[in-house]
Amino acid sequence: MILQIFYFLIGEAARGISPLPPRASVVLSRPNSSRALGDRVMEKRLQEAQLYKEKGNQCYREGKYRDAVSGYHRALLQLRGLDPSLPSPIPNLGPQGPALTPEQENLLHTTQTDCYNNLAACLLQMEPVNYERVKEYSQKVLExxxxxxxxxxxxxxxxxxxxxxxxxxxxxxxxxxxxxxxxxxxxxxxxxxxxxxxxxxxxxxxxxxxxx
Incomplete structure (x- = not known):
């Protein structure tokens, strides 16, 4: 229905007919189904991040530090774009991430912090040690x-x-x-x-x- 109205307005404008009053504006709202879909995708990414983090923890306990690093990086990759505290890459568009519940936001930040802390721990066990990265990850935790x-x-x-x-x-x-x-x-x-x-x-x- 929204698309039909949109195409009608374009067609009328092309014929030189203004279908709207002067200075009127058109606002197209996103259907609730799209928001629900976005919420499900967000929840899935949070869950997958937890699974990757746990996989990293298991690899760390087994001394498989490179595999652990991979798990933590994958967890952080799932969380990329979800953090509401990060600014949008496009100016004047507000926060980068979607709206999260307080529980979801707490889970996101806890998972990020745990992954960065564990990444630093892994790197200290790997030769040669990348101390610049250890410093970077540790400071992210301390933020x-x-x-x-x-x-x-x-x-x-x-x-x-x-x-x-x-x-x-x-x-x-x-x-x-x-x-x-x-x-x-x-x-x-x-x-x-x-x-x-x-x-x-x-x-x-x-x-x-x-x-x-």
Whole structure:
């Protein structure tokens, strides 16, 4: 019916006849069936993302880190375009994703965060370690969960190996405050403090040589 009206208006306009009053506008609404279909597709993608994430978790437990990475990437791919907090790539069109219920939005963000956190964990087990990616994924987790101790630790490890010791200390101090008994966190914090002490000592010697 909508298409028939649309074609009628086009035909009348082509004959030089205006079928509408001056300054009138036509609004075509989307049928409710299309919205229901979109909701079903969205729900299916959320469910498939969960399945891929669980597959990634199983592969991680089995030590199949590359397969785990693939599972987490597939989960994130299912969620692409669903996040209502992301801006639309087209200006002035509002959020990118469809309308989600609070429960769906919580599930989406939790799944995203878990996948990024687990991706960082996988990459730390794979040689050669891509510390730039570990840093990137850990920081994505911390954007939504600033107190996530595992993400703080992994970000600190990444910055340490990227030789940004000030940032490494920042994240590792935050991690040790949340997990004071974690031996790995304390070990990396100690290594970071040693590197910073060595750097400052060399810097002091350099200045003394220049101005002494």
């Amino acid at each position: 939504r969960q600033p107190d996530n101790a595992k993400a703080l630790y992994r970000a600190g490890v990444a910055f340490f190996h990227l030789q940004d010791y000030d940032q490494a200390r920042h994240y590792l101090m935050a991690a040790v405050n949340r997990k004071p008994k974690d031996a790995n966190v304390r070990r990396y914090l100690q290594r970071t403090q040693l590197e910073l002490s060595s750097y400052h000592r060399k810097e002091k010697q350099l200045y003394l040589g220049m101005f002494g």
